[in-house]
Amino acid sequence: MIKKYTCIVCPNGCEIEAFIEGTTIFKIDGATCSKGKEYVKQEIANPQRNIATSVYVDGGDLPLASVRLSKAIPKDRIFDVMNEIKKVKLTAPVKIKQIVIENVLNLGSDVIATKIIDRIV
Amino acid sequence: MTVIKKDVVIIGGGPAGLAAALQLRNRGITDIIIIEREKQLGGILRQCIHDGFGLTRFKETLSGPEYSQKFIDQVEELGIECITGTTVIDITSKRKITAVSRKGLLEYEARAVVLTMGCRERTRGAISIPGTRPSGVYNAGVAQAYINLHNTMVGKEVIILGSGDIGMIMARRMTLEGANVKAVFEMQSYPSGLPRNIQQCLNDYDIPLYLSHTITNIKGQSRLEGITVSKVDEKFKPIPGTQKDYTCDTLILSVGLIPENELSLAAGVNLDNRTKGAIVDENYQTSIEGIFACGNVLQVHDLVDFVSLEAESLANSMADYISDGKLPECKINITTDANISHTIPQKVSGKKDFKLSMRVRKPLKDCEIDVIQNKVVIKTVKLKKAIPAEMIQIKIDKTKIRSLGEIEVVVVVR
Numbered sequence: 001m002i003k004k005y006t007c008i009v010c011p012n013g014c015e016i017e018a019f020i021e022g023t024t025i026f027k028i029d030g031a032t033c034s035k036g037k038e039y040v041k042q043e044i045a046n047p048q049r050n051i052a053t054s055v056y057v058d059g060g061d062l063p064l065a066s067v068r069l070s071k072a073i074p075k076d077r078i079f080d081v082m083n084e085i086k087k088v089k090l091t092a093p094v095k096i097k098q099i100v101i102e103n104v105l106n107l108g109s110d111v112i113a114t115k116i117i118d119r120i121v
Numbered sequence: 122m123t124v125i126k127k128d129v130v131i132i133g134g135g136p137a138g139l140a141a142a143l144q145l146r147n148r149g150i151t152d153i154i155i156i157e158r159e160k161q162l163g164g165i166l167r168q169c170i171h172d173g174f175g176l177t178r179f180k181e182t183l184s185g186p187e188y189s190q191k192f193i194d195q196v197e198e199l200g201i202e203c204i205t206g207t208t209v210i211d212i213t214s215k216r217k218i219t220a221v222s223r224k225g226l227l228e229y230e231a232r233a234v235v236l237t238m239g240c241r242e243r244t245r246g247a248i249s250i251p252g253t254r255p256s257g258v259y260n261a262g263v264a265q266a267y268i269n270l271h272n273t274m275v276g277k278e279v280i281i282l283g284s285g286d287i288g289m290i291m292a293r294r295m296t297l298e299g300a301n302v303k304a305v306f307e308m309q310s311y312p313s314g315l316p317r318n319i320q321q322c323l324n325d326y327d328i329p330l331y332l333s334h335t336i337t338n339i340k341g342q343s344r345l346e347g348i349t350v351s352k353v354d355e356k357f358k359p360i361p362g363t364q365k366d367y368t369c370d371t372l373i374l375s376v377g378l379i380p381e382n383e384l385s386l387a388a389g390v391n392l393d394n395r396t397k398g399a400i401v402d403e404n405y406q407t408s409i410e411g412i413f414a415c416g417n418v419l420q421v422h423d424l425v426d427f428v429s430l431e432a433e434s435l436a437n438s439m440a441d442y443i444s445d446g447k448l449p450e451c452k453i454n455i456t457t458d459a460n461i462s463h464t465i466p467q468k469v470s471g472k473k474d475f476k477l478s479m480r481v482r483k484p485l486k487d488c489e490i491d492v493i494q495n496k497v498v499i500k501t502v503k504l505k506k507a508i509p510a511e512m513i514q515i516k517i518d519k520t521k522i523r524s525l526g527e528i529e530v531v532v533v534v535r
Contacts, residue, residue: 008320008321010317015316049321050172052184054269056272063272064272066170066186068170068172068184075325078297079297114170115167115186115187116186
């Protein structure tokens, strides 16, 4: 069976074809780099995604600090992780790369802040 | 009013302005000021909290705020002067700049000006969607600012018009925040955003994308209640009998960006009808001496990494301009065939290597882009695919340019 994928690793967005039978991959065609092949293998085994959202901040110059995950998580856990992130409230100041939730839902990924929020006095 | 004299005034503290300031400083230009309208530096990246920035520059995938902070940190470390909460309201052809701030009017006189004001979004009015005028109709970037900066959700049942990258990114963002994004409609027969965003923002969340469709009616009195969608023919005319109604409380428009050039026009800068940005030479100098432009105010970019590079290239030329008082004349015009929407720069001197940026008008497969002067192909780039969503950049070596004859950029489909 031939399955088609659009690689999301970089903006090139290679159109990649994988020849698969059951769980065996026979051939991966169309990737311009090795990351594309890895992406397709991961997509077949267990698709992973990163997400970006925001958390509340008390006493900051902005009401929200943007956050993302330190590494991708299984795609089907995205909304579970969103629910965890929604429970968090930070207090300013917030630094970039500050850990907001460590090892969220034991998925091996941290929720980290991506914006500086200064404290307003 | 005292006029403040500066070597360089940079208008806009987004990614282009920040990178230009840093590179000017690297080249020994210290008498610089960045004027920023918002309270903080960073420009549009402040609200682009998704990742995917910096892959070519930093070899890692960053969010917008992280990418811009890397530049802001350096600007602060080097003590480059920045004034925020200050809006430039006029520039003259003699590089006099008037700005308004809480302190009142400010006036600057610069040896050189960098225009980095970015873009605005095309609005409902500009594309003339029929119907009532209820609340709930937002531009994608406006919705993005509400959600990511001001902590205000804009709606629950969402339809998106236009398949631009920001629209697709907002489809995902709103889904994560609990909204029901019903569909994305695109008038063209191909998506206008990047393929990776169709996958990771739409397909991942089962949001359908309908090509060759547009909105032909907006309904609702105080709040949006629904829309009518129709299929369109090749000339984008709605096909009678194809109407379909959708209920929704929110309509997001992602129908294009327009470089923000009111100030450029005030200074007398000539604009290119195709890019809606300035006509520039290989130094990114506009038709007005000493006024330069880069970033999204010059041409809409797909990747911020390219904006930073463009700004640095501008800064290198500007440093030469400031030390020599003049740059080589650029008399060679660059033209394109119908397959290419535009090129930047539009003219060159032939005495300097340069990078041509361009976009194709429609998706093409197995094509080559030929750069021709005096009927001689001076550069060929073969492409497996070319899409309007992606900017194409081609480096041209000065040794290939042998005369002042026009340079033509054409597409050959194999």
